[in-house]
Amino acid sequence: MKKKNSPSGGLVYSTDPNFRFPAEDENAISTPLPGQQKLRIRLDTRNRGGKAVTLVQGFVGTASEADELGKKLKTFCGTGGAVKDFEIIVQGDNRDKVLQWLIKNGFTASKKI
Secondary structure (H helix, E strand, C coil): CCCCCCCCCCCCCCCCCCCCCCCCCHHHCCCCCHHHCEEEEEEECCCCCCCCEEEEECCCCCHHHHHHHHHHHHHHHCCCEEEECCEEEEECCCHHHHHHHHHHCCCEEEECC
């Protein structure tokens, strides 16, 4: 697992005198336009102690853009949540609200029952 604030990515020592850390290029992933994103919305209660959460899956882009989208969705629904592995988690059964917000903002989304 890569360390967040370390340019070495967890590497401690190298014996190669010509070694250089690889340059990270976060812009290498080009984010498609919202209309080209095909997001799936579903309700999940698995491994959550019986609590329901709304999952938004299928986002393509950088981690910071996924965090930003997750924050906007959580603010719109007035609930908490998280973003893990490009999967946006919104607490509660907010499938209709999330679908409404995504369509209003140009995303292609479908609700899975």
